[in-house]
Amino acid sequence: MTESAAPRDDARSNSESVVIFDTTLRDGEQSPGATMHLEDKLQVAEILDQMGVDIIEAGFPIASEGDFEAVAAIAERARNAGVAGLARAIEADIARCGEAVRKARRPRIHTFVSTSPIHLRHQMNKSEDQVLEIIARTVTQARNLVDDVEWSAMDATRTPIDYLCRCVEAAIRAGATTINLPDTVGYALPHEYEAMFRQVRERVSGADKVVFSVHCHDDLGLAVANSLAGVAGGARQVECTINGLGERAGNAPLEEVVMAMRTRGDSLPFRTGIDATYLNRASKLVAAVASSPVQSNKAIVGRNAFAHESGIHQDGVLKNAQTYEIMTPASVGVTKTSLVMGKHSGRHAFKDKLRELGYELADNALADAFARFKNLADRKKVVYDEDLIALVDDEIVHAHDRIKLVDLTVFAGTRGPQSAVLTLAIDGEENTHQATGNGPVDAIFNAIQALVPHGATLELYQVHAVTKGTDAQAEVSVRLSEDGKTVTAKGADPDTLVASAKAYVASLNKLTMRRAKGHDALAS
Incomplete structure (x- = not known):
């Protein structure tokens, strides 16, 4: 189905809203080698706020002084998004998290505890009843600090449904406003994940008073499919990251979840508040600051996502782009252009080209990038878009190096x-x-x-x-x-x-x- 065949605006207005919870700065940063400096985090948080993310999970305040400072700074600066910090089910974690997010327009404490038998036995060494008591005590503590409390059942998909329901009910009674049932290890299949949400929502008292959330890891390559299945099962918040950044195989990519709902509104009658034209720019920024390049064939934001080499495909696209493109490049912030950059190009053309590629640089950074571009143009016959992307990414990443x-x-x-x-x-x-x-x-x-x-x-x-x-x-x-x-x-x-x-x-x-x-x- 092409984008033009998606539901009309009046149909979209009748679709249900899904909250986008971005955890690039928390779960994404836990990806090996993806640690970001404070300046990097502020840049990422700013673009997430601009693009319409509902909740920015800014970090894990108890982890380090640097994480606390980043969460506090983002909480104070975010103009539209709510800001969450993560806390284990430990009193000191929750108190520190509450302090970090207190200046946010909409502060949230996100606390979690393991619920699966394998985690209780080998990681926590706790009984089921002990965990239920921990949930009641720590969620109550969090609710006394902020009005918006999210509780997560770590390893929910490997937790027996009867015990999972007891845990969810305990969290709701203690004051949780959002219940997250994550596929922590990427184990679930879509039909199983959807069924889990349906069962919990049907069986738990008070389930109709809270928002249920999905958080899926991509160990089996099913993070997006599972996220959408969870929404079909009644969840109305999706936790995701830019480029799918995250531990092990990563998280559900925000750009894929958002564009799946937008493009296939016939089967997914949901809407988000995301301005999709920011997706390409956000992808490039996160790839640069996290030193985690996006694979060429990555959906939505990969270099080849809107590229056509096959003669048959090229012929079709030239006649009508919808023959092989189910969404327009412009809809995700990608602009095709015939502008060729070379040693005779001026600063204005260079700045305009970078804007088309999704970059907005401050004056000093632009001057440095332009000087490096001129040097590159003198050494190369043709300067491709990919050359400029590599050049600017290099500038962003190393701007604050000692x-x-x-x-x-x-x-x-x-x-x-x-x-x-x-x-x-x-x-x-x-x-x-x-x-x-x-x-x-x-x-x-x-x-x-x-x-x-x-x-x-x-x-x-x-x-x-x-x-x-x-x-x-x-x-x-x-x-x-x-x-x-x-x-x-x-x-x-x-x-x-x-x-x-x-x-x-x-x-x-x-x-x-x-x-x-x-x-x-x-x-x-």
Whole structure:
């Protein structure tokens, strides 16, 4: 069904509203290597607020001082969205969460406890009756702090239905206003998940007085299907993340849930308050700040989502786009253009092109990006959209770095050892070192190690070309691990060795930040 065949506006006005609860800044940040700085979180929260997200889950306040500060700052700045913080069923967690969200226009405490037999036996070492008492006590505490309390049954889909109903009833009696029944480990099938919601809503006293919520992980690739099945079963809140970011295989992607409802309104008679034209821009921002690139064939926001290479497809699209496109690119913020960027392009054209690609940069950031673009245009015959995306993403990610690459000269060839002369600016002070290695990349990394001593282990070094051609930009990903902390970052440059140095330095910046703040995200 094409977008044009979707329900008319009057039909949409009769459809039921679904609350969009975005947890990119909490569950999404728990994805290995996706830790975000405060400035990053504020940028993401701002675009979520602008696009119409109902509830922003801003973090886990008890996890660290940095998480508390981020939740408090977002709570104070959000103009439209409600702001939630996560809290375990522990009095100190709930008190800290209440303090963090208190300045929000609509503050919410989201507290959770495990309910499945495997969690009670192996993780909590609690009896069913003990957990029921914990639910009553902690939800009551949260409700005394805020009017809006969400309670979650962790691992609900592996919890016997009779006991799950008892837990939900206890939470409602204690004052919960939203009941979340998450598929925490991505185990459920859609028909099972829908049936669970129907049974709980039919059997639990007071179920008609609260909002039920879905929260699905993608371990079996069913997060979106399960989320929509839960809505069909009576849930009216969907918990999701931009790009599906999250632990393990991630969460249900917000953009897919929203556009499924919008495009298939005939079978999904629901509406959200999301302005879908922000989706592409939000996707790019989250991919940049979380150093988590979006796969090319990702639904809705992937680079190839509106690309056509097959001759048959191209012929059809040229005659009528609806032959192969069930939604318009513009509907999700993607604008096709024939504007070609090169070394003769001016600042105005550059700014306009970035806007079309979903970026809005402040004046200083724009000036820096334009200078880098001019340098790139002098080195490449053709500057593709993907080149600009890589260039700007690199600018956003590294804007606040303490360690910056200043200069690099590499000596390589058949006669070793290869060597690298590297200059880094560390907190504004430049230092230079020459090192040798088993190949030019090894030499570069050895030089960085000498200038920034650390004990991290290199877990991933990956190179791919951003575009076609021998003059294509290289995009390098580097993953470092130290004391159980894992970070991933990327760097882009037409010179693969420079891109390698940028990526390694970017990972060190992330690792240094985590080491300094002692940020250890707590899993839910």
